[in-house]
Amino acid sequence: MSELAATAVPRRRNAAAGPRWAARFYARTPAWAGILAIYVGARLITTGLLLWATTLSGASGSRFGHGASIASFVTGWDAQWYWYIVVYGYPTVLPLGPDGHITQNSWAFLPVYPWVSQVFALPFGNGGWGVGAALVSLVAGYLCCLVLFRMMRNRIGRMAAVWTVVFFASGPLGALFQVGYAEVLNMLFLLLALDGLIRRRYVRLYPLIVLMGFTRPGVLAFALMLGLMLVVRWVRRKADPLAGREIAHYLALGALGVVVGFSWQVIAGIATGVPNAY
Incomplete structure (x- = not known):
């Protein structure tokens, strides 16, 4: 037993040496x-x-x-x-x-x-x-x-x-x-937006939503997430107080995401005269 234990200890140390x-x-x-x-x-x-x-x-x-x-x-x-x-x-x-x-x-x-x-x-x-x-x-x-x-x-x-x-x-x-x-640039905007959302720095999200919306499709999903987060924050408002200012930001950011998400379709339709150009 002692011999087995003596050989087992160095193995554990060697296995942990890399991570350490x-x-x-x-x-x-x-x-x-x-x-x-x-x-x-x-x-x-x-x-x-x-x-x-x-x-x-x-x-x-x-x-x-x-x-x-x-x-x-x-x-x-x-x-x-x-x-x-x-x-x-x-x-x-x-x-x-x-x-x-x-x-x-x-x-x-x-x-x-x-x-x-x-x-x-x-x-x-x-x-x-x-x-x-x-x-x-x-x-x-x-x-x-x-x-x-x-x-x-x-x-x-x-x-x-x-x-x-x-x-x-x-x-x-x-x-x-x-x-x-464009995926990586859009990922950068998305990560920055999520970081701002986690830190509750809502003002940062306004330009990022616009940039995301004109880089890659998907900003409508972000707007939906904002709506779901508002619901969760509202349900948990006793444990995590939800200020009126935050509600206003959630609503404004969600609305901006919806507008930006559909704007390229409108722009393409106006430029070409074909409503379903995009």
Whole structure:
């Protein structure tokens, strides 16, 4: 028994050494630097996976064919439409298919991400939009990690919050953090809005709701959540007092979310003369 116990103790210590070492490292490292190390490591992995995907492009029958590069993936799919919006804007005459129905067009994609990407692309001159789009996604992804860490740290502890960031930054959809898609920028606005809601800094939510509404569809779901939260806060008002000022903010923010959520449909209809353009 004593021999078994003697061999078991070192194993327990070795198993815990990794987490203890990581805890000491992140306790001594500024949050922004520790999160940056995680994020850069995750992006190196996804970059390697994208490079691997380029070698398989031709053999797998990908639309990019032989000779695909990382740039092909960064500016492919939805990113092509965002680039098109920057270069040509939104059409006033909608394309129609042989059956007379409206075909896919730029109105299906919201304007904030392509315009912000164009600003980031300015230093790179003509043809630099793909670089700007990748930079927007990369920077927004890192900021998402910082906001997520701050949201979780006070609830589950510093080290658990670090692991939350690890799984978030290196998840199955991690490649989105470095391609020309609007999801990551919208996620940043969403996390900032949730953080403001948790901290009850309601004024911050007004511009964020507008930005979300013109970055990716989904702000109507956020408006619904605000309504449900108001109901919950009302039911729990004895344990958690609900001031009249807070009720006013919930109602105003919910109304703003509904208006913004339907506004792009109205804008597209006015610009094209077709009510169901979007």
